[in-house]
Amino acid sequence: MSEAPGIEDLLRELAPQVLGALVRRYGAFDTCEDAVQEALLAAALQWPAQGLPDNPRGWLVTVASRRLVDQVRSEQARRRREERIALATPQAELLSQPADAEADADQDDSLALLFLCCHPALSESSQIALTLRAVGGLTTPQIAAAFLVPEATMAQRISRAKQTVRNSATPLRLPQAADRTERLEAVLHVLYLVFNEGYTATDGTDLTAPALSTEAIRLTRLLRRLLPEHAETAGLLALMLLTDARRAARTGPGGALVPLAEQDRTRWNRRLITEGLDLISRIVPRGQVGPYQLQAAIAAVHGEAEHVDATDWPQILALYGLLEHLAPNPVVTLNRAVAVAEVHGPAAGLDLLATLDSDRRTAHHHRLLAVRAHLVEQLGDHDAAAHAYREAARLTSSTPERRHLTNRAARLTSGQD
16 A cells, blocks of 8 residues: 555546547547546556556556446436447457557647646636646545535536536647637646645635645646747746745744745745746746746746845846736736835835726735735834734635734734834
């Protein structure tokens, strides 16, 4: 049983390859995905005791194919729908030529699956759930637990997503060049959202959900391996590595939130920082810089500073200026306001924050109020800062963030720094 962790990693690596082999052969995404999950479960139960088969991938494809054919045959007998299903493959054929024996059954399946799971007909939440299930190999209970929703709710979300993909009749193949860029942007965005949810959970008692961030990094590494020349994929991976390197220092005793300026940087993961710095230093000079590369470059400046006072804020401010020009959104402006305050003073930062008051996306967001409270505190107006901290605490659904903001307000009203 000591090899179980290795088996789990292997199964998660093989899951998209096996699903791709079945979907290409049979076409029924939802039914194929269920069969693959059954095969993965069978492997998880049998391999630790019996040992790995000579061809683990072929074993999974064969078992999943048998489960799929058995299921379809059962439905045919019960529902008399033989004319609608062309999956009555003889068992002998499954044994003599497994699905993974086809010449084109290789790594493109994983990339095609990522595109399929990020189908434009799906909502953002459904894209995330289906990607984690079909490509990430996470079970429905694992995904539900990570997003703090009931298992039944997540099961319905995944089921509807699979039905949407099935009804779209989209084949398992890479999009045509005309829409490949847009679809790839959707894939990157989904991975980015998964990572962010893991790094700072939007709800619940814990600040982070490490399993989600770890999975996002794993899937982005996979995408990077499949598209080694795509600079924004590399930029996203570098951003994740440089950001995740700070995870251990982000919480103190009892899970209390520790702001970036107060973190013990000896607890940062230098291996991840080194990998991220190397990656971003190799991709930025190669050509047109995108939003993920710029965000990674900002994270790199933080990662290179041995202590908070060594942070090159003018460089960060310049990078945020480029990012806001390239991909304007209120979150970028909010972060740029912090950099403006560091370079030009808190009053200048507050002036920039004021431009977000009329933006409905951030006007009542706890982060806007929290940054305003911090800058007002720097100006010495502790009563106004305490009020803003309390309002920010009221709006956040994260227990660690609420506790941190409430404590900041309490320290100010009690006359402490």
